[in-house]
Amino acid sequence: MLQVVCIKQVADTETRVRVAADGKTLDPSGVTWIMNPYDEFALEQALRIREAAGAGEVVVVSLGGAGLQTTLRNALAMGADRAIHLKTDAVQPDPLQVARALAAAIRPLDPHIVWCGKQAVDDDAAQVGPMTAEMLDLPCVTVVAAIELQGGTAVVEREIEGGREVVEVTLPALLAADKGLNEPRYASLKGIMAAKKKPIAEAAAELGAPALEPVSLALPAARAPGRVVGQGAAAVPELVRLLRHEAKVI
Template sequence: MKIAVCVKRTPDTETRIKIASDGKSIDEAGVKFVLNPYDEYAVEEALKLKEAAGSGEVVVVSVGAASAQETIRNALAMGADRGVLLKTDAVSLDPLPTAKLLAGELKSGEYDLIFFGKLAIDDYSHAVGAMVAELLGMPAVSSVSDLTVDGSVGTAEREIEGGVEVVEFPLPAAVTAEKGLNEPRYPALRGIMMAKKKPLDVKDVTLPEGGLELVALTLPPQRQEGRIVGEGPDAVPALIDALRNEAKVL
């Protein structure tokens, strides 16, 4: 089974965001970068399927700056076989140019499955996986929290509001991973050592032009600090009064 996993380098979820002096990007000083959390589920699912099949290859692909090599190595340390970095310093806030680069890389790979995280926690676009599938003309299921692959047929559960959709699809296909799909493994020390020797192909690419121009990146308006209405259960009437008569939400 040949599987590709597309991953992204993102700031850790605990990061406090500061805006850089250009007013269009974040100040990266002191920011810890990680493998996008949803991509960990994607990598884990690919490894599990390869292990179940008994043979195959898991290829990790990323679009990003040279620093994304570290992110790819994280996925290799989990057990993926090799990596490809489509190297560009350009950033697109329109997801389609990124999808075009990935589709160009993946189209001749004869992959049975292509995994993605359902979204990257920086841009939150939730788009690249479905776009790559469209560009490659393959079926896709997004936000998958349960996956079964039986020969050339897959069954996925897709998280929707208040339930799940059950989707059947033929392989080859693209799947984007939701939290809950699996429990990602931690790289063992041996895996981390081995990852350093695994092949990582770095290709210089040019990001196609997108249709969104970044005007500004700003911090959200600060919430006005509220007030403590009291201590303990005796404060409940004061809270209810405030919610009914002041905020008028109850």
């Protein structure tokens, strides 16, 4: 059983966002790059499925420039068998472009399950998974918080407003992982050593024409400085008065 895990390299969540000179993209200077946290849940689940089956292959696929290698090696160190690096110099390809490139790379692999994170924590688009599924003509379930494999079917739970949908999906399928699906492992020293010998195939990313055109990236307006109403429980009556009569929110 072959599983593909789509991963993205993103700025660490501790990053203080600064805008690059083009006024449209993140200033990459000083940024620590990590694997998108949601993709770690996806990769972990693929590894667990392979381990439970005692056979199979986990292939990670990602797009990016030369700097992507560290994230790919990290995925291999966690336990993926091999990686495909879709090379591009595009700083910010849009989700449709990324899905197009991923679909082209994934199609010949004929995977049983395609995994991705529910969204990347940089652009928060949450689009690449379902778009890739549509292009591959695969069923897709997003925001997957639990999974049980039953032969050629997966029973998964996805979070919706106020509840969880229990979805039965025929494999092959694309699944987008949410936090809470599992607890991702850290790469072991042995894994890190082994990763150095694992293959990373390279191919040009087939992005096609952009569907979105970035106009600007800006920091939100800073909130007006607030005030400390007081100390301890004694300040509660004044807080309630302010919430009721000044902010008018209760």
